Each structure stands twice: as C-alpha cells, then as structure tokens.
Amino acid sequence: MTExxxxxxxxxxxxxxxxxxxHLLRNGKxxxxxxxxxxxxxxxxxxxxxxxxxxxTPMAHLLLAGFAAYLLFQVGMINxxxxxxxxxxxxxxxxxxATPGGIPAYLVAKCLLVVALAVGTLxxxxxxxxxxxxxxxxxxxxxxxxxxxxxxxxxxxVVPLGAAVGAVLPNPREALALIxxxxxxxxxxxxxxxxxxxxxxxxxxxxxxxxxxxxxQGLRSALLPDTARTAEVAGSWELPMVALVxxxxxxxGFLLAVPLLRRAARRESGSRLSARHEKAARSGAPT
Amino acid sequence: xTLGDSTTTxxxxxxxxxVHARDVRMTYGDLDVLHGVDLDIHHGEVFALLGPNGAGKxxxxxxxxxxxxRSAGEVSVLGTDPERGDDAWRSRIGLVLQSWRDHRRWRxxxxxxxxxxxxxxxxxxxxxLALVGxxxxxxxxxxxxxxxxxxxxxxxxxxxxxxELLFLDEPTTGxxxxxxxxxxxxxxxxxxxxxxxxxxxxxxxVEAERLADRIAMMVGxxxxxxxxxxxxxxxxxxxxxxxxxxxxxxxxxxxxxxxxRLVWELHRRADGPIAGLExxxxxxxxxxxxxxxxxxxxxxxxxxTDMNTGTGTGTDEEAHVV
Numbered sequence: 001m002t003e004x005x006x007x008x009x010x011x012x013x014x015x016x017x018x019x020x021x022x023h024l025l026r027n028g029k030x031x032x033x034x035x036x037x038x039x040x041x042x043x044x045x046x047x048x049x050x051x052x053x054x055x056x057t058p059m060a061h062l063l064l065a066g067f068a069a070y071l072l073f074q075v076g077m078i079n080x081x082x083x084x085x086x087x088x089x090x091x092x093x094x095x096x097x098a099t100p101g102g103i104p105a106y107l108v109a110k111c112l113l114v115v116a117l118a119v120g121t122l123x124x125x126x127x128x129x130x131x132x133x134x135x136x137x138x139x140x141x142x143x144x145x146x147x148x149x150x151x152x153x154x155x156x157x158v159v160p161l162g163a164a165v166g167a168v169l170p171n172p173r174e175a176l177a178l179i180x181x182x183x184x185x186x187x188x189x190x191x192x193x194x195x196x197x198x199x200x201x202x203x204x205x206x207x208x209x210x211x212x213x214x215x216x217q218g219l220r221s222a223l224l225p226d227t228a229r230t231a232e233v234a235g236s237w238e239l240p241m242v243a244l245v246x247x248x249x250x251x252x253g254f255l256l257a258v259p260l261l262r263r264a265a266r267r268e269s270g271s272r273l274s275a276r277h278e279k280a281a282r283s284g285a286p287t
Numbered sequence: 288x289t290l291g292d293s294t295t296t297x298x299x300x301x302x303x304x305x306v307h308a309r310d311v312r313m314t315y316g317d318l319d320v321l322h323g324v325d326l327d328i329h330h331g332e333v334f335a336l337l338g339p340n341g342a343g344k345x346x347x348x349x350x351x352x353x354x355x356x357r358s359a360g361e362v363s364v365l366g367t368d369p370e371r372g373d374d375a376w377r378s379r380i381g382l383v384l385q386s387w388r389d390h391r392r393w394r395x396x397x398x399x400x401x402x403x404x405x406x407x408x409x410x411x412x413x414x415x416l417a418l419v420g421x422x423x424x425x426x427x428x429x430x431x432x433x434x435x436x437x438x439x440x441x442x443x444x445x446x447x448x449x450x451e452l453l454f455l456d457e458p459t460t461g462x463x464x465x466x467x468x469x470x471x472x473x474x475x476x477x478x479x480x481x482x483x484x485x486x487x488x489x490x491x492x493v494e495a496e497r498l499a500d501r502i503a504m505m506v507g508x509x510x511x512x513x514x515x516x517x518x519x520x521x522x523x524x525x526x527x528x529x530x531x532x533x534x535x536x537x538x539x540x541x542x543x544x545x546x547x548r549l550v551w552e553l554h555r556r557a558d559g560p561i562a563g564l565e566x567x568x569x570x571x572x573x574x575x576x577x578x579x580x581x582x583x584x585x586x587x588x589x590x591x592t593d594m595n596t597g598t599g600t601g602t603d604e605e606a607h608v609v
Contacts, residue, residue: 009405012404019393023392087389090387090390091388091389094384094387094389095389095390098352100375100378101374102405270348270352270456274385274386
C-alpha cells in the first residue's frame with residue numbers, strides 16, 4: 001500500500017527532472033550563464049604560463065582543477081538555492097504541496113537536475129580544457145576513481161547544504177546578494193585559483209573549515225601529477241581528510257536540509273504567496 | 288446552533304457533510320482572527336464564502352485546505368482532520384489559488400500531462416484542455432498565456448485528479464465578461480454533472496449569486512449569515528422598497544418590512560390599479576452592505592448571529608415586481 005505511491009512519486013520525479021533539464025538546455029540565457037563560467041575558466045587557463053611554484057606542473061592545471069571544484073560548489077551553493085527560492089516564490093512548491101506525492105517528486109527532480117548540471121559542467125570543462133588549452137585529465141584508473149568519488153562526495157556535501165540555504169533565504173533578489181559574497185570569498189581563499197600555501201596560516205585555517213578547499217584538493221589529486229603534492233599544505237593530498245571533511249558537511253547538510261525544507265513546504269499557503277507577490281510588486285520587481 | 292444545514296436540501300442526501308467545522312478559532316498572538324466559525328458544506332454543493340478583506344475568509348479556507356493550524360475547534364474535510372491529511376486525502380482535493388505563477392517555462396499540455404501522473408485515476412489531459420478551452424494553446428509556454436487562460440489552466444490543474452472537493456479562490460478576478468461567463472458554465476458543469484463540491488471565496492456578489500447554492504457572509508471573523516442567495520436577500524435587515532405614482536402624479540416611495548401588506552393596502556385604498564407600482568426586494572448586496580456597515584459602525588458583534596435564526600422567506604413569492 002505504501003510502496004505504490006512512493007514509486008509513483010519517484011516516477012513523477014524522474015519525469016519532472018527530465019522536463020526541467022530539457023527546459024534548461026533550451027533556455028538560451030541560462031545556458032549562456034552556465035557556459036560563460038566554463039569559458040572564463042578556459043580563457044584564464046590559456047593565459048597563465050607559469051608553473052606552480054616549486055613544481056613542474058603548469059599553473060593552468062591547478063587553475064582548471066580549482067575551477068572544476070568551484071563549479072561543482074557553485075551548482076550546489078548558488079544555482080540550487082536560487083532555483084529553490086524562485087520556485088517557492090512563484091508557487092511551484094505550493095502546487096506540489098497540494099499534489100499527492102508532490103514534494104518527494106520535487107526533491108527527486110531537483111537532485112536529478114543539479115547532478116546533471118554539475119556533471120555536465122565538469123565534463124565540459126575538462127574535455128574543453130584538454131582539447132583547447134592542454135588541460136589536465138586523470139592518469140590511470142586510480143585517478144578516475146578519485147575524480148568520481150571526490151565529485152560525488154563533493155556534491156553530497158554542497159547540495160543538501162544549498163537546499164538548506166535555499167529553504168531559509170527570503171527572496172530571489174536578496175538571496176543572490178546573500179550567497180554571492182561568501183561564495184566569492186571562499187573561492188579566493190580556498191586555493192582554487194592560487195596555491196593555498198601562498199595564503200597566511202590563519203586564512204588557510206578558515207578555508208579548511210569549508211568544503212570548497214577539500215573539493216579542490218581532491219580534484220587536484222585526481223588531475224595533477226603526484227609531484228605537485230609539494231605545493232599542498234601538508235605536502236600530500238590528504239585524501240582521508242578530504243573524505244572526512246566532505247562527509248561531515250554532507251551529514252550536516254542533510255541534518256539541516258530535511259527539517260528546513262519540511263518547514264518551508266509547510267509554511268507555504270495561498271495567502272503567503274499573495275503577500276510576497278504584493279511585496280515584490282511594491283518594490284518594483286517584475287512579477 | 289448549527290449554521291446552514293437547516294435551510295437547504297442538498298441535491299443528494301449525504302451521510303455527512305463534505306466540510307464540517309464547529310467553533311473554529313484562530314488567534315495570532317493577541318489578535319483573534321476567527322471567533323468560532325461553524326460551517327457545513329454538503330456533497331455536490333457550490334458554497335460561496337463572501338466577505339470584505341480581513342474578514343477571515345482566507346484563514347478559514349486555509350484551515351480547511353490543511354495549510355494552517357487552527358487555534359481551537361473541530362474540523363473535518365472529507366471525513367479527515369486537515370491537519371492530519373495525507374496524500375490519499377490530498378488526492379481528493381483540488382485547489383485553484385489566485386497567486387499561482389508557477390511552471391512558467393512548461394508547455395500547457397506538458398504541464399497538465401505531468402500533473403496527471405500524480406493521481407491514480409486522472410482525467411484525460413486532452414479532454415481537460417478542451418473542457419477549459421485551451422486546446423489551441425497546448426503547445427504554448429505557460430508564461431505566454433493571458434490572465435484568463437492562465438486561470439483556466441489553473442482550474443484544469445485543480446481538477447485533473449478528479450477531486451471531490453474543489454477550492455476556488457477569487458477565481459474570476461481580472462476576467463473579461465465572456466471569460467467569466469465561460470468560467471461560470473464550467474463550475475456549473477463540475478457541480479451539476481459530476482457532483483464536485485465547490486467552496487468559492489469571492490468579493491463578487493454577482494458571481495456568488497450566480498454560482499452558489501448557498502452563501503455564507505463572513506465579517507469580523509464570524510459567519511454572520513448563511514443561506515441560499517434568495518434567503519439572504521429576503522432576510523435582509525434592509526427593507527423592501529415600494530414605489531408608485533400617487534393620484535396627483537407625484538412619485539411616492541416607502542420602505543417596509545412587509546411590502547405585500549403595503550401593496551394590498553394601497554390597492555384597497557385606490558380601489559383599482561395603481562400607476563407605476565414597483566416592489567424592489569432587498570438584494571444580496573443590500574444584506575451584504577448592511578452587514579459590513581454594521582460591523583464598521585462597531586455594533587455589538589453578538590447581535591450579528593441572529594441573522595441565522597431568521598424566519599426564512601415565507602413572503603418571497605409575493606414580493607416581486609407587479
């Protein structure tokens with residue numbers, strides 16, 4: 001009795017995810033904004049000519065590995081919260097709340113969309129990097145395996161966290177400002193663009209709390225030769241630590257996301273929706 | 288005292304009302320929004336909840352929809368307390384709100400087909416599109432529909448799962464007269480042909496009179512009157528107006544609670560036909576405005592409920608235009 005509705009919700013969720021992905025691919029503006037990230041990464045990688053200090057690894061490789069980590073991070077921490085806040089404001093969440101099995105289907109669809117977006121961006125970046133700017137690719141099955149698990153664990157660390165953030169942010173306009181600044185800050189201190197060893201120790205310690213540094217380090221271990229380890233803080237890739245920190249964030253993210261999303265869905269009602277539209281209209285935003 | 292269920296005979300005799308509420312109260316901090324709402328809505332009935340802004344209509348409806356927790360009172364919707372409504376219960380309820388702007392990028396047909404997959408026995412999406420007159424727009428993105436088309440799509444989405452109870456929130460705001468007429472015909476069909484129970488909230492008296500079997504008027508967090516449109520108009524504290532032309536040719540008018548008696552007396556006095564005789568029954572609007580103004584004047588709220596025990600409409604058939 002309980003199995004059929006669940007399977008139905010899964011089926012609806014997969015259908016929904018597929019349709020949303022198709023809409024995303026057909027939306028020129030949104031595709032352009034995703035692709036521009038990749039283009040910027042390739043341009044920057046094409047222009048830096050140095051090696052990573054103390055190694056014979058091109059700086060461009062460190063940059064592309066860092067960008068790869070950042071783009072995964074961005075999908076979870078910026079794109080996902082924005083989607084959630086926008087859809088809450090438009091009434092999508094309320095409509096699914098009023099539909100039997102709607103909320104589970106919604107979550108399934110969002111997971112599919114986010115994973116497809118993240119993996120698609122990663123593949124595109126690495127493939128285009130290798131073809132156009134002599135970018136890095138994993139060497140051997142061990143490196144591919146590392147790439148796979150770091151990507152998976154990295155997404156598990158940031159997607160639930162992003163969902164939790166999306167559940168509490170007030171509205172799309174303020175949401176972007178609230179998440180962009182800290183994300184940008186992390187981008188610069190996490191060793192994604194510049195070797196982390198060139199940062200002061202306190203900055204390194206701050207960066208080590210957040211998942212981005214560990215995602216970038218994990219991806220470097222998959223993409224860069226082992227000789228590049230000397231540019232790491234510990235002189236090694238610290239893969240057990242990468243796994244540990246990302247798992248901890250994943251657990252924390254799930255613990256936060258489940259009650260916060262439930263609360264966000266429970267709070268939705270017609271009058272809340274109208275009130276938000278009126279407020280948005282008063283502040284001159286397009287509705 | 289029970290409201291409503293004493294006055295009408297529902298189309299089918301139900302075992303229990305579809306919506307049953309007793310002494311529902313809602314308090315936000317120190318603010319009392321609902322002061323004990325009683326409501327019974329029967330199977331296949333179109334029921335309108337009328338009232339000015341801030342009267343508590345939305346709060347009442349959201350409690351019934353299961354979107355808001357009441358502070359006190361007893362509620363049963365389709366036999367279940369909405370606060371404990373599960374997916375099976377949800378699948379028996381349809382919702383049409385006025386603020387939905389969701390799924391803008393989806394195509395009309397695609398969206399309807401998708402929402403059909405959530406239900407065990409959905410309506411056929413193509414037939415549904417024809418029913419709401421959107422067949423030609425099936426391939427169009429939702430964001431490119433006009434306001435009226437968008438609302439009709441919302442109705443289609445609201446009934447795709449064959450709900451037994453449909454909530455309509457200000458359904459025709461912003462409709463042109465033709466779209467409104469078509470929408471009313473659609474609601475009629477759902478209620479008459481398919482036995483869907485409809486709870487409609489509206490400011491629009493004409494719409495309520497046109498669609499509803501029964502109307503509840505809500506003012507200041509209470510239901511002040513409940514009955515058929517004719518009963519409510521007849522029960523008005525506002526009196527009927529009798530107009531005629533006197534022998535000297537001057538137009539006369541008089542307000543009375545018993546227009547039939549006045550007309551009879553006029554005829555006896557004149558001993559013949561009376562020129563320009565006209566009886567204006569109090570309209571639903573008179574009742575409504577009277578009730579809202581009395582509230583605004585700060586009348587004792589307790590006196591309002593006497594409307595519900597009114598003596599009915601025994602003189603209805605006598606009070607028409609002569």
